[in-house]
Amino acid sequence: MITNDKGLLLVISGPSGTGKGTVCKRLLEKNENIFLSVSATTRKPREGEIDGVSYHFYDEDKFKNLIAKNQFIEWAAFCDNYYGTPKAPVEENINKGKDVLLEIEIEGAMKVRSKYPEGVYIFLFPPNIETLADRLRGRGTETEDVIAKRLERAKQELEMCTKYNYYVVNDDLEKAVQEIEAIIVAEKARKERNKVNFN
């Protein structure tokens, strides 16, 4: 009576220090139907990084060729390197009924949104600003000055939350993951995503 064959495009963003990586890792562990989109880059692999898992490592010619062929959902250049989200694996998996997860920063997410308004855009919040500051501090040996700058940037990023559909607070990891799982179930039940056969 009701058919819904396509998977969802799930885009999860949030300021650094929010714990996006941990939330996405747990979500993938628990849900075999979610496919993680792997970004492409022209930067050199760091120790321990695996081609096709951490990133797709491409040389600049190949990357530029893929840009010319419109093979990225979004791409950008930072510090002389290119970064992008390859289009084919995203669309193929969605058409197969898999949900595709993009864990990307806010600017990239906004580019994706302009092309895929039907995607599900989830903004991950830290429990509060103090926790965010602690997490940014906990990362290494940076000076308070560097941390203050990062915190300022994180606060600016937080203000982009209104461009997303859903707000999830990463206070308790399991609870945050369960909320994202509920969002997936609910989105699949939305009228717009279902075809009804009245016979």
Add this chain to the structure above:
Amino acid sequence: MITNDKGLLLVISGPSGTGKGTVCKRLLEKNENIFLSVSATTRKPREGEIDGVSYHFYDEDKFKNLIAKNQFIEWAAFCDNYYGTPKAPVEENINKGKDVLLEIEIEGAMKVRSKYPEGVYIFLFPPNIETLADRLRGRGTETEDVIAKRLERAKQELEMCTKYNYYVVNDDLEKAVQEIEAIIVAEKARKERNKVNFN
């Protein structure tokens, strides 16, 4: 950092024979935070019906007086009796953070929707038309002619589904209830229902 104090208005409809009553009963058993709205009527109580539980049984003067005071979210007259959804308990519970469940027929739901567009409108489907016919048949000793008329009406009601936000198929009771629970969690995470404090 994020606040969402209000409960949801949940409206569940579907053609007769879909199993709305069973789904709502199970949903209420599992979720203490859901308050069931009790309809008011001027018809006489049937055996076993309890005032305030099955219905609020009012006399016609009281009912008309409440209509005049705009104390119903929606009301209608059938077969010389009035039926309506009292406004105060719905609004009081939502403001207290309780989710309020209205199990009402489609015409009433559409009236509610015109006043409460922020409500969550869920349309319950039977697994297929054959099951619906079997359930309508199973009710009693009606002739095939009566059943055919009911089925025709149910099919017309099905076409109203597009006025709702979500489609849930009542194939497996527990699965249908879990989907509604996921919709509740997801709706509470929607941007529009949350206030963000950036400090």
